[in-house]
Amino acid sequence: MNYRELIYEYLDGELDPVIEEKLFAEMSLDQELRDEFSQQVKINNFALQDMTAMQVPSETTAAVFSNLGFTIPPSIATNTPTPFLAFLKSKRFAKASLSLAALILTFISGWWMSSVTNTVQPIDESQNTACIMETSGSANKPTSNSANLLKYTYSSHSIAKHTQMASTDLATTSTNRTNSNSITNNENANNEAISDEIVDTEDIVINDETALKEATQNVTVPQMLSYSSLNGNVADFSFSGNENQVFDLIANNNPDSDFETTLYTRGFRIANELPVADDKSFFSGSSISLMYKLNDEHYIGGDFGEDEFYQEFYYQNGEQNVLYKQAPNYYWGAVSYKYLPHFLRIGNFAQPYTKLSVGGCKAGAIGKAQIGLNFQINKSLNAFIGGEYNTLFFNIRRDFYTSHKFEFLYGISINL
């Protein structure tokens, strides 16, 4: 009996138990056979380790089987991870998919915001055209509820503008809201299209501009859509309920509001500084302003903020005339004037501005001159960057001192 071959069979798990017993009986007597067995066990272990470490590409396996004239056994085909599956499991894929998801989310949110913006059309009040708007419920059956009230609050200002929406806007206005009540147009361009009749319709698309112009010539604004109705039928003025308009309420407050709130902070400053700085609060360097629009180019209002003011002055301290250097944080307030020269407007996205402020903090009076660029994000939201020259006037025992600094600042402004 060739015991060496029996060892191979044993290691492959193919040895008959009876013969296996004989093999081990022989090994107990034969040192050389035990050595051989030990050697083969080691080789077998190494081979197993190598096999587990080695991943044969599925293409290679398929090619081998193909050359041999076989198909790939299902076990091999399913157990061998393909490069694609390996890629799916990799961290790189996870990162890539996350990035892609973020990108898609950004595009969707951008599209959503832009679509929301479009729902509130700019109004050209010079054009005396008829109105079109969506209403829910009816004048006779007010469906006042909290949601509608909320929307009503939002829409109260813009309704009047919708009632005078330009015909061009009407022609492109498309409503896709279910259960919406709308003033309909006549697709065949007759002159009786628009009324305040409540129509339950799924989709109303107004696409015939000429017809619509004609249709809207002699139509008066229905009472239920005018301001006078604000006292009464709340439901008449509510937009149909969806999230877009709630978002409008938050982000798209009122593009034509006369009030503008600005939040801004300082990026860096060019000023004298101290090696020992004051403990700054989180809001140090930040400001808020509320401006009232006098007209398209002129604003007036107030600013409030907290900032660091470097001070350098002499103070008689006993026998010494001591030079003080300090940079305390002060709250400050100022009245401001803002000018947006429209003739300098850069396209539709950038508008230069300048702002002058005069005010004070508890150390003295301050003056600020700001110049920058306003970037329109949407109708009611702007971002801006700018530079500000800032002077603090203060007095020490009737000696007057000034402190100057230049700051780079940036922020956002929202129409209230």
Place this chain on the structure above:
Amino acid sequence: MSIIKNILSLIVVSLLVISCECPPSANTPQVLTPSEYANICFVNTVHNTYSISIDTKYGYVYENLLFRRHTQYEKIGSGNNYLNLKYNIFEFYRVPIKLEKDTYYTFIPAGSADQLKTILLKDKVRDLDKNHSHMRVINGHSYLPKLRVASGFLPEKHIMSFGDVTEFKATKNRSEYVRFFVEDEQVLNLQVQTDPGKTYSIVPFYNPGEKNIYGLTVAVIELKIP
């Protein structure tokens, strides 16, 4: 336009007048720079500190002055001031001082940080003869009741307690011997090489690392007048 200008001017003036905080009293870190100065020389003989830092009303005069070392005359704000001695971040001694403008001082903290004794001397170094070297002895050893010092420029058997100081005396030789005795036992014999026109302070003090049983060691300080 003139109305607006007047209103703005009124606002500015009003704010200036009613500004409610006097900036010097602002609760904020301040950097104070005096306009008048005195000069002070520090000798660190605080034996249980590795180094000390000297802070004043106007900021640090010297940081990390090692034990047995001394400074030159350092500028320090005159008038009412204070000296604040720190070992690392720990303040272990603070004393108010009043310094005269353009005057020279020597300040010697001695002993241990927890039982500190200090010497502040007004140094009359301006009117010394430039053709001779001058020398003086300041006893900075706070643990010896009496220390006898013998030298050519001193009277015979000059006995000193802690804080005693001799006047600046012109030395007779280029090489001056200064001997220190405790209870008639000579503990140290010091030879000081002097140069004409220079001024020296000899400061005996306690150093636990010294070989003699009294821990007596001596710092020789050449005072350089700025």
